[in-house]
Amino acid sequence: MTQDPYEILGVSRDASADEIKKAYRRLARQLHPDVNPDPATQERFKDVSRAYEVLSDPGKRAAYDRGGDAFSQGFGGAGQGFSFTDIMDAFFGGGATAGGQQRGPRSRARRGQDALIRLDVTLADAAFGVTKDLKVDTALRCEACEGQGTAPGTSPTTCETCHGQGEVAVVQRSFLGEIRTLRPCAACRGYGSVIPDPCRECSGDGRIRSRRTLTVKIPAGVDNGTRVQLTGQGEVGPGGGPAGDLYVEIHVEPHKTFTRHGNDLHSTISLPMTAAALGTQLTLPLLEADLPQSEDSETATTYDLEIRPGTQSGSEQVIRGFGVPSLRGGRGDLVVSVVVDTPTRLDPRQEELLRELAAIRGEESPDGQVEAPHKSMFGRLRDAFQG
Numbered sequence: 001m002t003q004d005p006y007e008i009l010g011v012s013r014d015a016s017a018d019e020i021k022k023a024y025r026r027l028a029r030q031l032h033p034d035v036n037p038d039p040a041t042q043e044r045f046k047d048v049s050r051a052y053e054v055l056s057d058p059g060k061r062a063a064y065d066r067g068g069d070a071f072s073q074g075f076g077g078a079g080q081g082f083s084f085t086d087i088m089d090a091f092f093g094g095g096a097t098a099g100g101q102q103r104g105p106r107s108r109a110r111r112g113q114d115a116l117i118r119l120d121v122t123l124a125d126a127a128f129g130v131t132k133d134l135k136v137d138t139a140l141r142c143e144a145c146e147g148q149g150t151a152p153g154t155s156p157t158t159c160e161t162c163h164g165q166g167e168v169a170v171v172q173r174s175f176l177g178e179i180r181t182l183r184p185c186a187a188c189r190g191y192g193s194v195i196p197d198p199c200r201e202c203s204g205d206g207r208i209r210s211r212r213t214l215t216v217k218i219p220a221g222v223d224n225g226t227r228v229q230l231t232g233q234g235e236v237g238p239g240g241g242p243a244g245d246l247y248v249e250i251h252v253e254p255h256k257t258f259t260r261h262g263n264d265l266h267s268t269i270s271l272p273m274t275a276a277a278l279g280t281q282l283t284l285p286l287l288e289a290d291l292p293q294s295e296d297s298e299t300a301t302t303y304d305l306e307i308r309p310g311t312q313s314g315s316e317q318v319i320r321g322f323g324v325p326s327l328r329g330g331r332g333d334l335v336v337s338v339v340v341d342t343p344t345r346l347d348p349r350q351e352e353l354l355r356e357l358a359a360i361r362g363e364e365s366p367d368g369q370v371e372a373p374h375k376s377m378f379g380r381l382r383d384a385f386q387g
Contacts, residue, residue, distance in 0.1 A: 005051030005064065013065070017056070024052040105166030105192025106184075108149070108156075108206075108239030112139060115234040116227075116247045121218065123255040124290035127324040129220035136214055136246065139207040139235040145199035147240030149206040154197045159188035166192035206239050216248055221263070221327040224252040258287055263324045263332030268339060271307065276340045279309035284336065286322060305336065313340035 006013050009023040030036070031045035054060045115138060121130060141147040150156060158164040162185035169180050184190035198204030214233060222228070227247045234244030258265045265287060271280075282305045289301040303319060315338050323332025346354065358364050 005054050008047050008051040009055065011055075015055075020052070020055045024048065024056070105162075105164060105188075106190045107241075108191055108193075109241035110237045110239060111242050112207075112235035112237035112244040114244040114247065116249060118251055119216070119218075119248050120251050120253055122253055122290060123258060123260065124287055125218065126222050126224075126250060126252045127220065127287055128291060129222075130218050132216050132218065134214045134216055134248070135211055137209065137211050138246075140210045140212065141236045141240070142199060142202035142206055142208050144201040145206060147206040147236070149199055149202060149204040149239060150195050151197040151199050154195075156191075156193035156195050159185060159192055159194050161185050161187035162192060164192040166190045207236050214246070218248075218250065219327065220325045222250050223260070224250065226250045255287075257285065260324060263326050263330075264335055265323045265332065266335045266337065268337045269305075270339045270341050271311065272341055273343065275307060276311045276313070276338070277309065279311070280307045281305065282307060286334070287324075303334075307338075311338055311340070313338060 009020060009027065011020055011023050027048045031041050031048060054064055115136070117134065117136060119132060119134065145152065162168050166185055166188065167182040167190070168185050170183050171180050188194050195204050202208050214230070216228065216230065218228060227249050230246040230248065232243045233246035236243045258267050269282065269284070284303045284305050286301055286303055288299050291299070293299070293301065303322065305317065305319070317336045317338070319334040319336065321331050322334035325331045
């Protein structure tokens with residue numbers, strides 16, 4: 001096999017550094033052992049790598065062009081000085097590491113964490129919306145160092161171990177020769193700089209723990225478990241980084257009168273037997289009654305419900321538009337369930353009147369006939385199709 005690095009890479013002797021690099025990348029993609037495990041191909045891959053090692057170094061290239069032995073030394077040394085980073089450049093482009101990430105120091109400024117806080121509200125607050133003040137324990141920017149982590153009047157200094165690169169080279173031997181990889185610098189933790197004189201208030205973090213008060217507007221119609229996002233109100237990031245988000249999780253307290261199902265409110269009323277039979281009118285409290293009322297408020301807090309004569313226990317009456325407002329607009333209904341209260345204790349006069357009523361209705365001795373439960377419309381349709 002030829003010992004001429006120009007022929008190995010397939011470039012002319014007056015090729016530019018960019019042309020040499022492009023030729024190496026093209027061949028490295030074709031011949032890399034992960035792509036082509038053939039032993040002969042692996043040997044050619046070593047030749048290509050050694051050729052590039054010589055021609056990519058201006059000093060070695062000049063020595064070879066003058067008739068020196070820089071290239072033969074490269075062959076004799078089993079790939080000494082061969083950089084694994086060059087292979088990664090061939091596959092991922094310049095400035096990449098084995099993980100495909102950009103090389104160089106990482107920024108001290110990072111985004112802060114998101115935070116979650118629970119907020120207990122009443123059913124009326126959840127239905128109609130409310131503004132609350134919350135006390136939040138969180139990470140705030142250190143004002144003493146303006147989030148930089150350095151003592152006043154000082155600044156970070158370049159790391160002497162990695163010289164500001166944030167990475168150090170680690171050389172390992174393999175079948176390819178010596179492979180050089182880049183790892184985060186332990187001295188500066190990959191930042192490329194160190195803080196010799198950290199801020200005394202925040203110990204160099206750029207943040208302090210403190211409590212602050214936030215005003216939160218809860219929209220009308222939120223339900224139990226709803227999370228309200230407050231962008232940029234979470235923990236401030238270290239090193240002066242931006243704050244995360246704060247999520248307020250809503251927990252609705254049980255109500256003594258109403259229960260919520262979706263956007264509908266449900267309540268139950270108990271009626272005397274006589275009122276259910278004769279009909280009546282009831283004044284029902286609405287959920288609006290739980291809201292603060294001003295003297296000039298025109299918000300209705302009650303509803304006059306008409307009970308029709310002969311109302312049965314278990315029946316429901318739906319009052320349209322008196323439920324919970326929807327987040328998408330509109331409003332649910334108020335569903336009132338009726339329970340007829342049968343008297344358990346009668347005085348002689350009441351018993352006499354009921355017996356007289358039973359006689360008039362021919363109900364002194366009911367036959368106790370057992371009937372099947374009333375079927376739903378779907379049940380009746382099914383029976384009709386089944387014949």
